[in-house]
Amino acid sequence: xxxxxxxxxxxxxxxxxxxxxxxxxxxxxxxxxxxxxxxxxxxxxxxxxxxxxxxxxxxxxxxxxxxxxxxxxxxxxxxxxxxxxxxxxxxxxxxxxxxxxxxxxxxxxxxxxxxxxxxxxxxxxxxxxxxxxxxxxxxxxxxxxxxxxxxxxxxxxxxxxxxxxxxxxxxxxxxxxxxxxxxxxxxxxxxxxxxxxxxxxxxxxxxxxxxxxxxxxxxxxxxxxxxxxxxxxxxxxxxxxxxxxxxxxxxxxxxxxxxxxxxxxxxxxxxxxxxxxxxxxxxxxxxxxxxxxxxxxxxxxxxxxxxxxxxxxxxxxxxxxxxxxxxxxxxxxxxxxxxxxxxxxxxxxxxxxxxxxxxxxxxxxxxxxxxxxxxxxxxxxxxxxxxxxxxxxxxxxxxxxxxxxxxxxxxxxxxxxxxxxxxxxxxxxxxxxxxxxxxxxxxxxxxxxxxxxxxxxxxxxxxxxxxxxxxxxxxxxxxxxxxxxxxxxxxxxxxxxxxx
Numbered sequence: 382x383x384x385x386x387x388x389x390x391x392x393x394x395x396x397x398x399x400x401x402x403x404x405x406x407x408x409x410x411x412x413x414x415x416x417x418x419x420x421x422x423x424x425x426x427x428x429x430x431x432x433x434x435x436x437x438x439x440x441x442x443x444x445x446x447x448x449x450x451x452x453x454x455x456x457x458x459x460x461x462x463x464x465x466x467x468x469x470x471x472x473x474x475x476x477x478x479x480x481x482x483x484x485x486x487x488x489x490x491x492x493x494x495x496x497x498x499x500x501x502x503x504x505x506x507x508x509x510x511x512x513x514x515x516x517x518x519x520x521x522x523x524x525x526x527x528x529x530x531x532x533x534x535x536x537x538x539x540x541x542x543x544x545x546x547x548x549x550x551x552x553x554x555x556x557x558x559x560x561x562x563x564x565x566x567x568x569x570x571x572x573x574x575x576x577x578x579x580x581x582x583x584x585x586x587x588x589x590x591x592x593x594x595x596x597x598x599x600x601x602x603x604x605x606x607x608x609x610x611x612x613x614x615x616x617x618x619x620x621x622x623x624x625x626x627x628x629x630x631x632x633x634x635x636x637x638x639x640x641x642x643x644x645x646x647x648x649x650x651x652x653x654x655x656x657x658x659x660x661x662x663x664x665x666x667x668x669x670x671x672x673x674x675x676x677x678x679x680x681x682x683x684x685x686x687x688x689x690x691x692x693x694x695x696x697x698x699x700x701x702x703x704x705x706x707x708x709x710x711x712x713x714x715x716x717x718x719x720x721x722x723x724x725x726x727x728x729x730x731x732x733x734x735x736x737x738x739x740x741x742x743x744x745x746x747x748x749x750x751x752x753x754x755x756x757x758x759x760x761x762x763x764x765x766x767x768x769x770x771x772x773x774x775x776x777x778x779x780x781x782x783x784x785x786x787x788x789x790x791x792x793x794x795x796x797x798x799x800x801x802x803x804x805x806x807x808x809x810x811x812x813x814x815x816x817x818x819x820x821x822x823x824x825x826x827x828x829x830x831x832x833x834x835x836x837x838x839x840x841x842x843x844x845x846x847x848x849x850x851x852x853x854x855x856x857x858x859x860x861x862x863x864x865x866x867x868x869x870x871x872x873x874x875x876x877x878x879x880x881x
Contacts, residue, residue: 401431403486410440421554422492425825433460441465489516497876525878528853538845544808552822576615588711599624616726636673715758726759855881
């Protein structure tokens with residue numbers, strides 16, 4: 382794999398000004414949600430001090446896309462650096478400069494970080510122990526960090542994150558509400574990409590899935606060639622059928638399949654008992670083989686056939702259904718085709734549903750009369766997300782910490798069980814139904830308070846130490862041995878918040 386450039390000449394690399402804050406972000410290979418989490422933390426902290434941001438990628442293949450995503454933010458801060466698993470922290474910056482950067486900082490945040498999962502961990506812990514300076518650690522929403530006060534020698538304190546019914550045990554970023562509103566007309570832009578007249582009445586939908594889950598979404602190409610011209614800003618287009626598993630009665634087939642997160646966790650626990658077991662991150666299964674419709678099939682089915690989807694609060698309803706054209710923006714669907722074309726967007730017009738019955742019989746079902754449905758595979762720039770969501774219909778699909786939070790704070794309803802973080806999704810929906818979304822603790826405000834308020838720092842450290850001891854006791858009871866006798870696999874699971 383190709384090493385990451387150690388320094389980006391377009392971004393600040395001089396010594397940070399006095400009183401700066403250090404943020405280290407661990408970016409795992411299963412998407413770029415970690416990077417957006419870290420970017421939110423940076424934006425929230427920029428209000429109170431200069432920020433030095435170090436992004437630690439655990440897979441060099443993610444670096445190019447990640448650095449492109451955060452380029453604007455990286456060039457606004459006082460110090461910016463990216464490293465991968467190839468060069469590591471030591472290869473990206475001299476040990477002397479890294480030590481000075483850490484020691485001279487006003488506060489140090491890991492946002493987010495999961496201990497036990499990367500080669501960046503040991504150098505980081507050695508740095509903290511060598512200098513004696515403590516740090517704050519945040520992990521993905523709803524996850525534990527195990528007995529953090531034991532394995533960091535008392536230097537690391539966890540800040541609880543996530544959707545919660547207990548104000549002391551979580552918090553979410555509201556950064557979407559701080560983003561400026563652009564003037565972009567996303568309905569008009571989507572219509573143009575789909576080759577539709579500007580006068581079209583568009584309903585815009587948001588479907589944000591895990592990139593790793595793309596292969597579960599089944600399609601059949603009906604026309605191999607582009608349908609229509611790509612002139613006038615239109616994207617390459619094809620007509621497709623969406624393949625959807627149904628039950629014997631012809632209703633969409635829903636099964637209680639384990640989420641990708643649960644499947645990965647099962648593998649980790651299997652590895653505890655079998656040292657020869659080799660886990661794989663490829664756990665997604667095509668929906669027809671699984672016998673149950675994937676989230677995209679459920680979403681499209683709802684748009685076409687469920688009145689509760691189309692009777693949202695997004696605006697005045699046209700006189701008839703035939704006047705609607707539905708466009709679903711889905712950045713992590715049809716990505717291979719998009720990459721093959723070299724275009725920033727490809728569009729599938731879904732003209733029929735291929736309904737697959739349990740015995741394998743397939744029925745080709747045209748869309749309801751007068752309906753047109755487009756699937757638009759393109760990315761939405763971070764700077765446009767607030768404006769884009771504002772123009773979307775109420776029902777959305779999201780997966781991951783930041784996409785869920787953005788949807789909730791923009792008044793949307795994530796209406797389908799995601800393929801990860803199901804408990805967080807459930808708590809968020811509970812908060813919405815109880816009218817408690819606005820009362821959810823503001824994680825950005827919590828970070829700023831830790832920088833400014835000594836009493837808040839002391840209270841947070843005490844709470845973290847108490848919780849760490851409680852989790853350690855639970856793990857000891859679970860494994861039946863003291864921490865000194867835990868195997869390396871036990872240590873990894875404990876640090877990653879998967880025991881106790």
